[in-house]
Amino acid sequence: MSTAFLVALAGFFILAGANVPIAFAMFAAAIAYLFATGQDVALVAEQSLNGLFDSFVLLSVPLFILAANFMNAGSISDRLLAFCVALVGRFHGGLGQVNVVASLIFSGMSGSAIADAAGIGRVIIDMMRKNDRYPAGYAAALTAASAVIGPIVPPSIPMVLYALISGSSVGYLFLGGIIPGLIIAACLMAINWYMAVKRGFPADEVVPLKAMPKTTARAFPALLMPVILLAGIYGGATTPTEAAAIAAAYALLLATFFYRSLSLREFYRMVLDSARSTSVVGMIIASALVLNYVVASENIPGLVAEKLNGLEISPILFLIGVNIIFLLLGCLFDAATLLLVVVPLFLPAARQLGIDPVHLGVVLVVNIMIGLVTPPYGVLLFVINAVTGIPLGKIIREIWPFLVILLAALLVMIVFPETVLFLPRLFGYQ
Secondary structure, three states, X not given: OOHHHHHHHHXXXXXXXXXXXXXXXXXXXXXXXXXXXXXXXXXXXXHHHHHHHOOHXXXXXXXXXXXXXXXXXXXXXXXXXXXXXXXXXXXXXXXXXXXXXXXXXXXXXXXXXXXXHHOHHHHHHHHHHHHHOOOHHHHHHHHHHHHOOOOOOOOOHHHHHHHHXXXXXXXXXXXXXXXXXXXXXXXXXXXXXXXXXXXXXXXXXXXXXHHHHXXXXXXXXXXXXXXXXXXXXXXXXXXXXXXXXXXXXXXXXXXXXXXXXXXXXXXXXXXXXXXXXXXXXXHHHHHHHHHHHHHHHOOHHHHHHHHHHHHOOOHHHHHHHHHHHHHHHHOOOOHHHHHHHHHXXXXXXXXXXXXXXXXXXXXXXXXXXXXXXXXXXXXXXXXXXXXXXXXXXXXXXXXHHHXXXXXXXXXXXXXXXXXXXXXXXXXOOO
């Protein structure tokens, strides 16, 4: 490991710690390394453009973002939320259960934890706080924890990014996320029920069963979207990128013509928001590709694999160790940075130990999503604080039981790979 690399790495952490955008910090570190080693600085542009233009799967990212924005339009969210209330609102801690189920349903449309928390999450928090039925901090903490499901159940933008750097199949990664997403939802619903009984949260209004058919019919076209998406991919009719395009077109048709909830002004705003979100992700990807070139030049992944191989560590211990590292880093860095920069360091070692890349990818995505709700720097905590005005201290005080249950679910996925690999193998994954 050269002095130039250590200086560039130190520069990256200093800039990131000074709140310089992560993409700019990575670009600066890579340029400093190229200068110090006498290489052509034009490699920055070459590595960025080649990496972005050579990957067809990356086209799915802006399309999934666009589809999520269209599905958050007006009455679509309201109809889906009404369906969730009718479905599970009758149980103990009803609106808390609605919170989790709504996140599970929306995860099949958005692929983004932040979009889930800032969109449908804000609406549910208002419902839970009405007439002081639930403490504000509890409602916000449960919303943050349930938003974690968003990028685990397909479609998932983080899994697309993992596929980019690992060469894994996006389709099998999507399949691998379904059971873990359901496990997390079940765990959150169980802890919400326990907390509701323990703290005496009042019963919520029960929607009559006779109203279920009408409520379901109103939400049915929107509920079809994840079905269309997955059927296209696993039926062999579309690639994940083509499925993302179909999902965006279907969401636009629903919002515009079926539900009539999307005006021309709203359409313009959503396209603009999608472009902004895409540009942020694109900048991070481009800078990570350049930094990965620097890391590869120093043979860092090979050195890590060699060191770990010398220790004769077991696959389970390796996975636990890597997950502890990612939990710590997840408090400081965003998901895209961890997936694109840190994951490649451990991939060669994981392959040498015989760890399945799909299992590793899904577990790390779950891990990184848990980092979004881990104090003191969990991004989702700040997002919910910003959109609801609930003090951050109240949210952090209530997040701990949910954080413990999320970590327990993660441990189950690490120790029992079949929780991830059962569905991919059912569809032919070897």
